[in-house]
Amino acid sequence: MVSTSFTPIASLAGGVLIGVAAVLLMWATGRIAGVSGIAARLFPPYEDGEFAGRFAFVAGLVAAPVLVRLVTGSLPAQTIEAGTTVLIVGGLLTGFGSVWGSGCTSGHGVCGLSRLSVRSLVATITFMAAGMATVFLMRHWS
């Protein structure tokens, strides 16, 4: 494992930016900023005519590091330790589980909790616990 330093100020500031984006999306489109829901609806069957807006939102997510690299000439640290097999299994479970459970960290963990949704509270506690249990088994079970 790679050790990382405790960054409360930067993390709080980043969290505020994420919150601002979620509020702006609600103001603009009237919809929850849930990334799993937005990403999943880029695939058929299409239920409404909002494809272009969702695609633009995802394009913005992907463009953020590109813009940062253009402006500052560098990118923040990113260490991906998982090998190909773990990435594929992790990706499948993340995609399936987040959509099956109607949301991920953003939809349930941020938007849902701030709306005091009981379903989102149950979901957030569950994915946090499952994530912690998985990391515990991977790192400390030997």
Next chain:
Amino acid sequence: MAILVQFAIGLIFGLGLMVSGMSNPAKVLNFLDIGGIPAGTWDASLAFVMAGAVAVTFIGFSRVLKLARPFFAERFYLPTRSDIDPRIVAGPAIFGVGWGLAGFCPGPALTALGFGSASAFIFVAAMCAGMVLVRFVAHWPSLTRFVTPADPLET
């Protein structure tokens, strides 16, 4: 115009993921690693991401939802369900395992594509396959006895 605004909102969201450290799977995994508390390797930063984001949305949503309608839409689309069905536990449990394996949740995984690593591309490809699989399963007629057929993608 609405499209450009949504691109800009995605950009702000992505910048938030980068500034906060969520775009670094190592940091996410160190946050989830409560077994690392005794050794001092636990990274509590991500609790601050959630605190900042929830505080802003808590105040912001209550203001925005007082408006008659969104700027670019007819009405607000808010989830209304409050029942606890098996899916609201099983889905997040499956997602949590995937999150703990690689350290990516959907937002940071998409932003990681812009970092240009092959690993992020592999993860996102698998993630999209998982998402498509749900849509396939949820629309499978014989399964509607077990899952709620109404809006399977409600947040």
